[in-house]
Amino acid sequence: MEEGEARSFLKKFVEEFPAAPEEGSPLPVSPLSRRVSEEELHGESLELGLRLLSARGSPAVLSALMCQAALSQLLQDDLSPHHCPQDAEVNQEEEQEAVLLQSEAVGRLFFHQLINVALTWHQNLPKLPSPPSASQYLLCSVHAIKNTRRKMEDKHLALPDFNQLFGFQDGVKRSYFAVFDGHGGVDAAIFAATHLHVSLSKQESLQSDPAAAFKDAFTHTDHMFRGKARRERLRSGTTGVAALIQGQELSVAWLGDSQVILVRQGQTVTLMDPHKPDREDEKQRIEDLGGCVTFMGCWRVNGTYAVSRAIGDFDQKPYVSGDADCSTVQLLGDEDYLLLACDGFFDAISPSEVPRLVLDALKQPDDPDELGGDALLDQSDDAVGLRVAQKLVGHAKSAGSSDNITVMLVFLHPPLQLLTRDSAAGTAEAAQDSTSHGAPQE
Known part of the structure; x- marks a missing residue:
């Protein structure tokens, strides 16, 4: 800044x-x-x-x-x-x-x-943080729509300046991103988007063991929401997925079927396995507690919720668990972006399709009518990247999703660099094919 x-x-x-x-x-x-x-x-x-x-x-x-x-x-x-x-x-x-x-x-x-x-x-303006270096590039592109649902129950939050918000001064850069998919009302999703990152910032293990810190933060947020739900007689719940970039370490945590994927050099890196009632270990956990998983148009816990883990849904605890899972990976510096999205996106788009769709979105000329009717659109690197999430949401809707859709892309390199690399790879491949096809025949 x-x-x-x-x-x-x-x-x-x-x-x-x-x-x-x-x-x-x-x-x-x-x-x-x-x-x-x-x-x-x-x-x-x-x-x-x-x-x-x-x-x-x-x-x-x-x-x-x-x-x-x-x-x-x-x-x-x-x-x-x-x-x-x-x-x-x-x-x-x-x-x-x-x-x-x-x-x-x-x-x-x-x-x-x-x-x-x-x-x-x-x-008297105090000293401000130095602008991030090229190696700390972050650009967040996010878009969310109600789609055909009666209400919008998704919430999201991007905090690239996590340290400044909570006063961390240890020299380790931190950024936080999250998507929450509410059901039975938006109250749980709003609560999680308001408090999960605060709880995470207070965990003593954040610096040494971010996975443990994330799990404790989810549990604590669920406990806090129980108090509010009791006071205000709320019955809603929310799945959620959150990511923390801490230095060169990426930690992701999730409850339910919202998902996050990492793309590295155009290839999808699996970070998680979403919680669904029909996932074999989830089904076994629920049955061991005395519950059941039944098919009623979709798989449901005790014939009610179509999610097996969530913040809230206290009438079905502990079958609908509030215990998050977490994974941590080292960032090598060659990662393209993170994508966080609710099931409204992933029900229509598989993770393996994401790299191609992102490249297509970067290549596709912007339609002024879709983007607000601007006669002159900003085609700078950041501006082009910021519009990618909107195009991905539109693709999921066209592919048949009727649910609320939220997509958040966190670019770890300038978006147009991805196009340059893809173009160079295509040129190299074409040259190789030409050499192969032009080889003399014996």
């Missing part, structure tokens, strides 16, 4: 928000919940800040730094005046589980801190 870009954004931001919202005035963005527990405050505050700053075009790293600074100040405040009064509808045992805070009141406090950070930095 250039210093001039940060200063330009801060100037516009403080012109729009010269002071914190007054008591009784509407907040610039609405809180996710009416009440939050003290444990949920961290994730929900960061979500408010990132949503506000992103909507105004803030550079991602600046957003992360500002939200981290504002949250640090908020957590030092006395929040006891904003405790919720005891709810007569909630029995005493449930009320004692967590202290609840009034979301609008603590949200106002957070915005007060965020605006103070902006005013201070506008006058």
